[in-house]
Amino acid sequence: MKFFFHIGRYFLMIKYTFTKFTKWSVLKKLIFQEIDDLIIGSIGIVAFMSFLIGGVVAIQTALAIENPLLPGNLIGFATRQSVVLEFAPTLISIIMAGKVGSFITSSIGTMRVTEQIDALEVMGINSFNYLIFPKIISLLLYPFLITLAMFLGILGGYIASVYAGFSTSFDFIQGIQLDFKVFHIIYTYIKTILFAFVLATIPSYHGFFMKGGALEVGKASNVSFVWTSSVIIIINFIVTQLLLA
């Protein structure tokens, strides 16, 4: 029963987030601040992880292919498919659930513990809109991060396979272009937008409704990561089944 209570309260929170809007001049500043914290602040880790993951995918594919009859462009093809369809959107989103999700939960949770949210409400401000709406809007730029992850993942794969001697530059590039389907990119961006919404709202929920003190803020961040990553995996499964199966 408690599970349904949380689901109901989560959707009520979403509803309140889109009602009684904060003054635009204030909201605009908050949105830019969130873009800086959530998107710009994540570029480094996303670039680092994507580049190395792309490299590992290419090396592992190359090592798994022992049959000389298999075409040389297979490494490029497999790297592109893995990075574009799964590693960039899903794995990076799980990493972001740890980085951005924990940040959101702990910052809102600390505001709850130190009565800053109560202060907003006493002033007559819709704290849901003030705190959560800018996060949702800023994470609309999340596809930009995933595009960067896709590019750097493939680049990492290219460098690893070509410079380690697993593939030639020509074969790898030919592999990247092989059997390219635009729908796969659309599928990836559909997933990305859904993940962005989950990344903004589930950690906010855990921060917003937490009770207790500093220790509970840490616990809430932990629970938030577990739930956010679980929901990302579930959505990934459902969307893949609906769009690709």
Place this chain on the structure above:
Amino acid sequence: MITVNKISKSFDDVKIINDVSAVFDKGKTNLIIGQSGSGKTVLMKCLLGLLDIDNGEILYDGKKFDKDNISTISNLRKKIGMVFQGSALFDSMNVLDNIIFPLRMFSDKTDSEMISRAKEVIKRVDLKDVDSKFPSEISGGMKKRVAIARAIVLNPKYLFCDEPNSGLDPKTAIIIDKLIQEITVEYGITTVINTHDMNSVMEIGDKIIFLVEGKKIWEGTNQEILNTDDKMINDFVYSSELFKKVKLTQKKSTDLS
């Protein structure tokens, strides 16, 4: 003036506020006192609409406080200032931005007008050279002053203070108490203060409401509370050695005269 008529509030079938009625007068510092866990904070949160009451009614200057009427509650909340126990200053903003915040949200003033108004209240609460500092860089007493400045920047009609001098040394606590009292008279505000500090009661208690286990058991002024025969109140008021000695000295001087 705030009128409370027979309000109750329960959590999981445990009554925290039980049939409380009271009148909080305009231009006076109205104190809600009682031991920890007596329901002071819950009562204040009910008054502010942060908690829903189970029954009874709350009237602000004769108008019913209806939490479900969004436009009414929004308008009313713009007239309310609140000083939280931990000050509740926004960590991400410096002192000046914290004070300007309500103006930015609810007024159509230009930036320079807002800064000028903020500087006015900063001066009123006797703060100096802290405009660009962040809450983590100032002392507890200064935080309370900033919180008071933020609470009065929109010229509120009602001021709520939850344990405004908790965590402060006795001297600073008295200064903060006096500041709240002066502002109450100066701005003609209805001020409601939650406290269990007897110094505050003695210094600024224009009107006192005493709560025990969620029930109002006594109401009066700071002079009346010293002379009451009610055992429960005496146990609370004279729980400290200092006040016991004050009482004893008073008794001796009365006997002598």
